[in-house]
Amino acid sequence: MTELVQTIVLSLLVGGIYALVASGLTLIFGVMRVINIAHGAFLILGAFISYTVWNQLGLDPLVGVVITTPIVFGLGWLIYRLLVRPIRHAPMSSTVLLTFGLALVLEGLMGEIWGNDSHSVRPSYVDSSFHVGGVFLPKAQVYGGVLAVVVLGVLWLILTKTWLGRAIRAAAANPASAQLVGIKVTSVAAVVFGLGVAAAGAGGAITGVLYPFLPGSHYLWIARLLAIVVLGGLGSIEGAVVSALIFGFAETVTAVYVSPAWATAVPYAIVFAVLLIRPQGLLGTRLRDDAVTA
Amino acid sequence: MSHVSIRHGWKAVALVGVMSLGLAACGNGSSSGEGGDSGGELKIGASLPLTGDFSEPGSAAKQGYEVWQTLTNEGDGLLGKKVDLVIKDDASNQNTIVSDYNALISQDNVDLLLGTFSSLLNLPASSVAEKNRMLYVEPAGGSPDMFNRGYKYLFFAQQATADKQGLVFADWVKNLPADQRPKTAAYPTLDDPFAAPNVDGIRQVLEGAGIKTVYKTTYAIDTKNYDSIVAAMKSANPDLVVHGATFEDGVGLTRAMLKSGWTPKMFYETSTPSFADQYSKAVGEENTEGVMYAVSYTPEADTPGNKEFVAQYKKMFGTDIPPEDAADAYAAAQVMQAAVEAVGSIDDQLALADWLRDHPVDTILGQLSWDDTGAPQSDFLIGQWQNGTAEVVLPPDVATADPEVGWHPGS
Numbered sequence: 001m002t003e004l005v006q007t008i009v010l011s012l013l014v015g016g017i018y019a020l021v022a023s024g025l026t027l028i029f030g031v032m033r034v035i036n037i038a039h040g041a042f043l044i045l046g047a048f049i050s051y052t053v054w055n056q057l058g059l060d061p062l063v064g065v066v067i068t069t070p071i072v073f074g075l076g077w078l079i080y081r082l083l084v085r086p087i088r089h090a091p092m093s094s095t096v097l098l099t100f101g102l103a104l105v106l107e108g109l110m111g112e113i114w115g116n117d118s119h120s121v122r123p124s125y126v127d128s129s130f131h132v133g134g135v136f137l138p139k140a141q142v143y144g145g146v147l148a149v150v151v152l153g154v155l156w157l158i159l160t161k162t163w164l165g166r167a168i169r170a171a172a173a174n175p176a177s178a179q180l181v182g183i184k185v186t187s188v189a190a191v192v193f194g195l196g197v198a199a200a201g202a203g204g205a206i207t208g209v210l211y212p213f214l215p216g217s218h219y220l221w222i223a224r225l226l227a228i229v230v231l232g233g234l235g236s237i238e239g240a241v242v243s244a245l246i247f248g249f250a251e252t253v254t255a256v257y258v259s260p261a262w263a264t265a266v267p268y269a270i271v272f273a274v275l276l277i278r279p280q281g282l283l284g285t286r287l288r289d290d291a292v293t294a
Numbered sequence: 295m296s297h298v299s300i301r302h303g304w305k306a307v308a309l310v311g312v313m314s315l316g317l318a319a320c321g322n323g324s325s326s327g328e329g330g331d332s333g334g335e336l337k338i339g340a341s342l343p344l345t346g347d348f349s350e351p352g353s354a355a356k357q358g359y360e361v362w363q364t365l366t367n368e369g370d371g372l373l374g375k376k377v378d379l380v381i382k383d384d385a386s387n388q389n390t391i392v393s394d395y396n397a398l399i400s401q402d403n404v405d406l407l408l409g410t411f412s413s414l415l416n417l418p419a420s421s422v423a424e425k426n427r428m429l430y431v432e433p434a435g436g437s438p439d440m441f442n443r444g445y446k447y448l449f450f451a452q453q454a455t456a457d458k459q460g461l462v463f464a465d466w467v468k469n470l471p472a473d474q475r476p477k478t479a480a481y482p483t484l485d486d487p488f489a490a491p492n493v494d495g496i497r498q499v500l501e502g503a504g505i506k507t508v509y510k511t512t513y514a515i516d517t518k519n520y521d522s523i524v525a526a527m528k529s530a531n532p533d534l535v536v537h538g539a540t541f542e543d544g545v546g547l548t549r550a551m552l553k554s555g556w557t558p559k560m561f562y563e564t565s566t567p568s569f570a571d572q573y574s575k576a577v578g579e580e581n582t583e584g585v586m587y588a589v590s591y592t593p594e595a596d597t598p599g600n601k602e603f604v605a606q607y608k609k610m611f612g613t614d615i616p617p618e619d620a621a622d623a624y625a626a627a628q629v630m631q632a633a634v635e636a637v638g639s640i641d642d643q644l645a646l647a648d649w650l651r652d653h654p655v656d657t658i659l660g661q662l663s664w665d666d667t668g669a670p671q672s673d674f675l676i677g678q679w680q681n682g683t684a685e686v687v688l689p690p691d692v693a694t695a696d697p698e699v700g701w702h703p704g705s
Contacts, residue, residue: 003525006525007522014518014519104345107345107346108345111345116345116349116350117350117353117354118350118541118545118576120545120572120575120576122576127552127581129553129555136555138521139553211542211546212541212542212546212576213542214349215345215349216345216346216348216349216386219346219347220515220516224516248519251519255519255522255523259511260482260511260512260513261485261512261513263519263522264513264514264516264517
C-alpha cells in the first residue's frame with residue numbers, strides 16, 4: 001500500500017512539471033497553429049538562465065523563476081516578431097522547419113555561452129525529502145510541483161480573467177472575427193508565443209534543479225512534450241494538463257510494477273491507443289477540416 | 295512600397311545573422327587549413343558529436359585532438375608534414391556521421407581518419423572507414439559488438455573493451471575479506487552498447503563468486519524518473535549497486551538514492567564519476583566519498599608524453615585536469631601517429647593496421663596492444679573518490695591511493 005501511495009505521489013509531482021511545460025506548447029498551437037519544435041530548447045534555455053541566476057546572484061533557482069520567466073518571455077516575443085510572424089500563414093511544414101532550425105540555433109548559442117558540458121543546480125534541499133509515514137517526498141520535486149501549479153494557475157487567470165485572455169481565446173477560436181471586433185491578432189500572437197515559451201522557461205528553472213542538463217538535452221524533451229499535447233488534444237490547455245498527469249502516472253507505474261525498460265514506451269502506447277479512438281485527443285476539438293478529411 | 299522592402303530587408307538580415315551565428319556555434323565543420331590540395335600538410339579527418347546528446351564527450355575529444363595537433367606541429371610534424379585537422383559535427387546522429395565520414399573521404403580528401411565518440415556512433419563510422427580501407431583508431435566505442443564484425447582497420451585506443459572494463463573491480467570485490475565482501479548486489483543499467491556489457495561483465499564475475507543478484511534492470515535513454523528504480527532497489531536492499539550509466543542518468547540515480555534516504559554499502563558506477571568536477575558539482579562533493587568507477591586515464595599518470603599533454607592542455611584550455619575523454623582522443627591520435635611513423639607511409643593503410651596488430655604502442659593511457667579484431671588487451675584502471683579527489687586505486691602498480699571499502703555519502 002505504501003509503495004502504491006509513493007508511486008502515485010511521485011507520478012503527480014512529475015506530471016505537474018510536464019503539465020506546465022506542455023501547456024505552453026499547446027497554447028502556441030491553439031492560437032497560431034504553430035508546432036514549436038524549439039519548445040524543448042526554450043526549456044533548456046530557462047534552465048541555463050536559472051543556473052546563472054543561482055550561480056551569480058545566489059538566488060534560489062525556484063525563486064529565480066521571477067527573473068528567468070520574463071527573460072524567456074521577452075526572447076520569445078522578439079523571436080516571434082523577427083522569425084515566426086513572417087511565415088505564420090505559410091503551410092505548417094514551414095513553421096515546423098523554422099522552429100526546428102531555431103532549436104538548433106538555440107542549442108548552438110547555448111553551447112557558445114555556457115559550454116557543452118553538463119550543468120547542475122544544487123540548492124541546499126536538493127537531496128532531502130519530507131517523510132510522511134512510509135512515504136518519502138523529495139523536497140525539490142515538491143517545491144517544483146507546487147511552483148508548476150502556481151505558474152499554471154497564473155496562466156489560467158490570465159487566460160480566463162483578463163482582457164488579454166479573452167483576446168487570446170477569441171484569436172484562437174476565430175482570428176478573422178477577432179480582428180473584426182478590434183483585436184490586433186498579430187500582437188496577441190506575439191504575446192502568446194512569449195507566454196508559451198515563458199512557461200517552458202519556468203519549467204526549465206524547475207527541471208534544472210531536478211536533472212543535470214546541457215545544450216543538447218532538449219532532444220530528450222521535445223518528443224515527450226509533443227506526445228503529451230497530442231494526447232491532450234492540440235490546443236487544449238486542460239487537455240495538456242490531464243495528459244501530462246496521465247503521462248507521469250504511466251511512466252512511474254510502469255517503472256515500479258512492470259519494468260523501467262518499458263517506462264518510456266508505455267505512455268506512447270497509451271497515446272497511440274487513445275488516438276485510435278479519439279483522433280482529436282482527450283479534450284481536443286474536432287475541426288471542420290478533420291471532419292472533411294475523415 | 296520602399297517602406298515594406300526595408301522592413302523585410304532588416305528582418306532578412308537579422309534572420310541570416312542569427313542563423314549564421316547558430317551554424318557557426320554548431321561547429322558545422324572546421325579546419326585550420328585551406329582545404330583542397332593538402333600540399334605540405336597531412337589532412338586528418340574526424341566527425342565528433344559537438345552538439346546533441348553526446349556533445350559533452352565530443353567537445354572534450356575535440357580538445358584532445360587539438361592538443362595533439364598543436365604538439366605534433368610544434369615538433370617535427372607527421373612524416374615531416376604539418377597536420378591539419380578537419381573536424382565535423384555529427385550532432386550525435388548516426389545518419390549524419392555516415393555522411394560526414396563519407397564527405398571527409400570523398401570531398402575533403404583527408405589522408406587519415408580518427409574516430410568519434412560512443413559505440414553508437416563508432417559502429418556506423420567504422421563501417422565507412424572499413425569500406426574505404428582506411429585505418430580507424432577510435433578514442434571510445436568499447437562495445438564488444440564493435441569487434442565481432444571481422445574488421446581489419448578498426449582499433450580501440452583504450453585499455454579494454456566495455457565487458458572487461460570492470461573486471462579489475464570485480465576481482466577486487468571477490469577477494470575482499472568475508473566480513474567486508476558484499477553478499478548481495480543490484481545491477482541497474484542504461485540500455486546502451488557500452489554501459490550494459492560493462493555491468494554484465496562485473497555481474498558474471500560476482501555471481502560466480504557467490505554474490506547474489508537481488509535486482510537487475512535496464513532502462514531507456516530518455517528516462518527521467520529514477521525514483522521508481524531506487525524504490526525497487528530499496529526493497530531488495532543490496533549491499534552493492536553496480537550502475538551502468540553515462541552521465542545524466544548516473545547523477546539522476548545517485549540523487550534519487552540520496553533523496554530516498556537509502557544508500558547501499560558499496561557503489562560502483564560506469565562513466566559518470568569520471569567526469570571530475572562536473573560529477574562532484576552535480577551530486578555534491580560530500581556525496582562522492584568511496585564511489586568507485588572504471589577510468590582509462592589519470593592526469594597524474596607517469597606515462598610517456600603525459601606531462602607534455604597536461605601542460606599543453608592547460609595552456610590551451612586553462613586547467614591542468616584534462617577530462618578523460620580528451621585524454622582518450624589524444625591517445626587515439628598517438629596510436630595512429632605511431633603506426634604512420636613506423637610504416638613511414640600512409641599509402642597502404644592495411645600495412646598500418648597490420649603493424650598495430652603486431653606492436654604495442656606507448657600512450658598517455660599506458661602501453662596499449664590489440665588482438666586481431668582491434669580489441670585492446672590491457673587492464674582498465676579503477677578510480678575511487680576519496681576526500682573530494684578522484685584517485686586511481688587499482689591495479690596496485692599504477693594506483694595513486696589504496697582502495698577503501700564503502701560508499702559514505704554526506705561525509
